[in-house]
Amino acid sequence: MAPKQAKKTLWVVCERCGCTITSNDKNTHTELNCGKDQLKCPYVEDGKLYSWLVRGAASPDGVPKDAVLLHPSAGMLIGAVIGGALELSRDGAPKLVKRMWPSKNSASAAVMLPAADLSGAWCSDSKRITVSVLRGEVQEATFLSVKIKNHTIENDISDLLRHNFSNYFVRVRSVLVYYYFGKKLEIEVTDVKSITEHSSDHWYVVNESTIWSLEKDNVKKVNRKPINLGGVDDILDEIKTFIQISFDLELAANFQPTRGLLLYGHSGIGKTAMCKYLIENLNCYHVEINGPAIFSKYFGETESTMKKIFSRATQNEPSIVLVDEIETICPRRSTGSTEQERRVTSAFVALLDSLHEENSRVFIIATTRKPDAIDPMLRRFGRLDKEIEVPVPDRIRRKGILYTILSNLSHKVTSQEIDSISDLAHGYVAADLVNLCTQASLKCIKRSSKAIQHEDLVAALTIVRPSAMRELLIEVPNVRWTDIGGQHNLKLKLRQAVEWPLRHADSFKRLGIRPPSGVLLYGPPGCSKTMIAKALATESGLNFLSIKGPELFSKWVGESERAVRDLFMKARQVAPSIIFFDEMDAIGGERSAGEAGVHERVLAQLLTELDGVVPLNSVTILAATNRPDKIDRALLRPGRLDRLIYVPLPDFETRLQILELKLNKMSTTDDINPHSLSARTEGFSGAELQALCHEAALQALEKDLDCAAVTMEHFELILKDFKPRTPQSLIKVYENFALGQKSG
Numbered sequence: 001m002a003p004k005q006a007k008k009t010l011w012v013v014c015e016r017c018g019c020t021i022t023s024n025d026k027n028t029h030t031e032l033n034c035g036k037d038q039l040k041c042p043y044v045e046d047g048k049l050y051s052w053l054v055r056g057a058a059s060p061d062g063v064p065k066d067a068v069l070l071h072p073s074a075g076m077l078i079g080a081v082i083g084g085a086l087e088l089s090r091d092g093a094p095k096l097v098k099r100m101w102p103s104k105n106s107a108s109a110a111v112m113l114p115a116a117d118l119s120g121a122w123c124s125d126s127k128r129i130t131v132s133v134l135r136g137e138v139q140e141a142t143f144l145s146v147k148i149k150n151h152t153i154e155n156d157i158s159d160l161l162r163h164n165f166s167n168y169f170v171r172v173r174s175v176l177v178y179y180y181f182g183k184k185l186e187i188e189v190t191d192v193k194s195i196t197e198h199s200s201d202h203w204y205v206v207n208e209s210t211i212w213s214l215e216k217d218n219v220k221k222v223n224r225k226p227i228n229l230g231g232v233d234d235i236l237d238e239i240k241t242f243i244q245i246s247f248d249l250e251l252a253a254n255f256q257p258t259r260g261l262l263l264y265g266h267s268g269i270g271k272t273a274m275c276k277y278l279i280e281n282l283n284c285y286h287v288e289i290n291g292p293a294i295f296s297k298y299f300g301e302t303e304s305t306m307k308k309i310f311s312r313a314t315q316n317e318p319s320i321v322l323v324d325e326i327e328t329i330c331p332r333r334s335t336g337s338t339e340q341e342r343r344v345t346s347a348f349v350a351l352l353d354s355l356h357e358e359n360s361r362v363f364i365i366a367t368t369r370k371p372d373a374i375d376p377m378l379r380r381f382g383r384l385d386k387e388i389e390v391p392v393p394d395r396i397r398r399k400g401i402l403y404t405i406l407s408n409l410s411h412k413v414t415s416q417e418i419d420s421i422s423d424l425a426h427g428y429v430a431a432d433l434v435n436l437c438t439q440a441s442l443k444c445i446k447r448s449s450k451a452i453q454h455e456d457l458v459a460a461l462t463i464v465r466p467s468a469m470r471e472l473l474i475e476v477p478n479v480r481w482t483d484i485g486g487q488h489n490l491k492l493k494l495r496q497a498v499e500w501p502l503r504h505a506d507s508f509k510r511l512g513i514r515p516p517s518g519v520l521l522y523g524p525p526g527c528s529k530t531m532i533a534k535a536l537a538t539e540s541g542l543n544f545l546s547i548k549g550p551e552l553f554s555k556w557v558g559e560s561e562r563a564v565r566d567l568f569m570k571a572r573q574v575a576p577s578i579i580f581f582d583e584m585d586a587i588g589g590e591r592s593a594g595e596a597g598v599h600e601r602v603l604a605q606l607l608t609e610l611d612g613v614v615p616l617n618s619v620t621i622l623a624a625t626n627r628p629d630k631i632d633r634a635l636l637r638p639g640r641l642d643r644l645i646y647v648p649l650p651d652f653e654t655r656l657q658i659l660e661l662k663l664n665k666m667s668t669t670d671d672i673n674p675h676s677l678s679a680r681t682e683g684f685s686g687a688e689l690q691a692l693c694h695e696a697a698l699q700a701l702e703k704d705l706d707c708a709a710v711t712m713e714h715f716e717l718i719l720k721d722f723k724p725r726t727p728q729s730l731i732k733v734y735e736n737f738a739l740g741q742k743s744g
Contacts, residue, residue, distance in 0.1 A: 085097050
């Protein structure tokens with residue numbers, strides 16, 4: 001076995017002068033007769049390293065940004081520890097304090113610093129540098145005043161500097177380097193304060209709690225347009241009142257004021273914009289808590305960050321703390337909740353309680369889309385004890401928002417035209433109305449016009465869909481009354497039940513009558529009940545929510561009932577609206593004796609929603625079924641589905657119109673007689689008449705793929721075997737049902 005080689009000695013002590021030099025420079029040191037030339041022969045003496053500087057690239061991965069790289073042997077000689085503070089000095093340059101980080105890739109005496117982080121005299125060609133351990137206790141800086149030496153910027157970047165220079169060492173006249181949109185900013189410290197002392201000669205360490213103040217001369221004043229909000233003045237006034245009472249110490253001494261407010265509403269409703277408006281107008285200090293930004297994978301760091309944010313708010317009172325999407329920070333506890341979520345929620349609750357104990361002039365505004373997703377601990381007196389809903393804008397609020405948006409745009413829209421647009425924009429939230437005006441601007445640009453006109457807004461209404469009903473929105477085909485043959489009496493009845501109460505509300509009020517709550521369309525399959533409902537939605541311009549019976553059922557207990565509640569809540573938000581239940585007998589079938597199953601529970605929830613405590617203002621229920629006799633009688637009483645409309649098999653005139661509509665879209669010969677076809681199709685439903693024309697066309701293609709038109713001969717071949725499929729027994733069911741309703 002070969003003998004181990006002796007470990008090479010990197011440093012040796014000079015026997016004549018007592019300094020420590022590198023073993024490679026021993027001969028040079030002797031030739032210099034113990035001369036102190038640190039470039040030719042670096043050395044360590046009296047706990048200081050006299051060496052040369054290497055200005056390198058950015059720090060390697062895993063190395064702190066404020067680090068200086070030293071060989072471990074050099075660090076050991078001067079008593080440095082990893083992460084410890086080292087004081088760096090050179091002629092003609094202010095001193096620096098950096099954290100020691102070992103690097104075996106450099107020469108044993110080299111001192112390495114990233115060139116990009118150096119400023120002023122540290123960028124000169126001189127390489128001499130002295131490194132020593134920083135002695136004495138280093139205080140935490142509570143306040144830092146800085147100025148930018150070489151640039152003027154448009155924004156106050158104090159928060160950016162605070163995050164970037166956390167854990168850095170500074171003192172008065174220290175210069176920090178920060179890159180802002182490609183500009184190398186040299187930031188000079190003009191004042192530092194700590195809890196115990198205030199001295200220009202001491203070094204301080206900066207942390208996340210340090211308050212940064214950027215001298216105003218460095219910030220270019222930008223003429224920003226003030227945030228204007230329309231349609232929410234009453235909500236803003238209410239919030240302002242709570243904040244002002246919270247900031248008034250005399251009032252707070254007599255009773256416990258509200259210090260926390262929960263602002264909730266649909267996405268895009270304007271919650272964040274309202275918060276920014278309040279901050280801008282109240283002109284007080286504010287900090288923001290954002291869930292994804294404060295969460296850390298390290299134990300306890302998230303709670304510590306949150307505590308520092310509240311501490312800053314308390315030190316700068318009166319102040320406002322904004323907590324956006326609070327459900328991400330304090331979610332409702334469940335079996336799937338993590339330990340971190342429970343800890344963060346507890347920490348947040350404790351910080352809220354401390355505001356009352358210390359009588360701090362700090363106000364918390366939290367926003368959320370889902371108030372039920374928040375931990376209930378937050379929603380009690382003394383915490384987020386005031387809750388304000390920002391509702392989906394009604395016609396008056398929509399008008400206010402449109403006026404505000406259009407006031408900043410070039411337009412030729414009259415006040416009456418704005419009123420008409422706001423009437424049509426059912427279910428539009430503030431973000432939708434902004435999008436509406438944006439789309440109208442694009443239409444305006446395509447016309448090479450400089451001003452938005454009424455036509456542009458009307459065209460934009462067909463593009464922008466209301467986000468308040470996006471989860472339940474269906475794209476209703478462009479079905480018109482003219483697309484449905486005949487049924488004039490039926491169309492009139494539907495318009496009386498749905499359109500008249502909304503468009504002629506004054507007439508109903510004058511006569512003292514209440515419009516129908518719901519309409520049930522019943523009749524044989526294929527008689528266009530669903531198509532009639534879609535035509536009604538298109539012609540009336542109302543928001544249309546379509547639900548098929550089985551869609552509401554879930555295997556999870558309580559989920560089906562929740563689906564019904566959510567459906568009606570959404571319909572109320574986007575009123576005036578129509579809820580269309582297709583295959584109503586699947587939901588509202590007769591209840592059986594015995595234990596209530598999911599069907600009975602859903603029916604009970606539906607009955608509650610139809611005439612419960614919360615009124616169905618401007619919400620019409622439209623239902624369709626083939627089997628009205630199977631529907632529970634409780635649904636058919638006045639106040640619920642109180643208008644029953646029979647959709648019968650089409651009569652001669654109706655069949656004639658259906659056939660003419662269909663034949664007009666086909667290539668046919670002159671020998672086809674619609675009157676004859678109508679007379680020979682007694683008992684056919686609308687769907688069967690459509691199928692008859694379809695089969696005749698296929699028959700023509702079967703004989704000749706290049707045929708130019710469908711002839712009467714093709715219809716004759718199909719009519720031989722094509723029979724109506726609605727049995728007389730089913731017609732009898734409808735007749736008996738109608739008689740039963742009249743007698744009842």
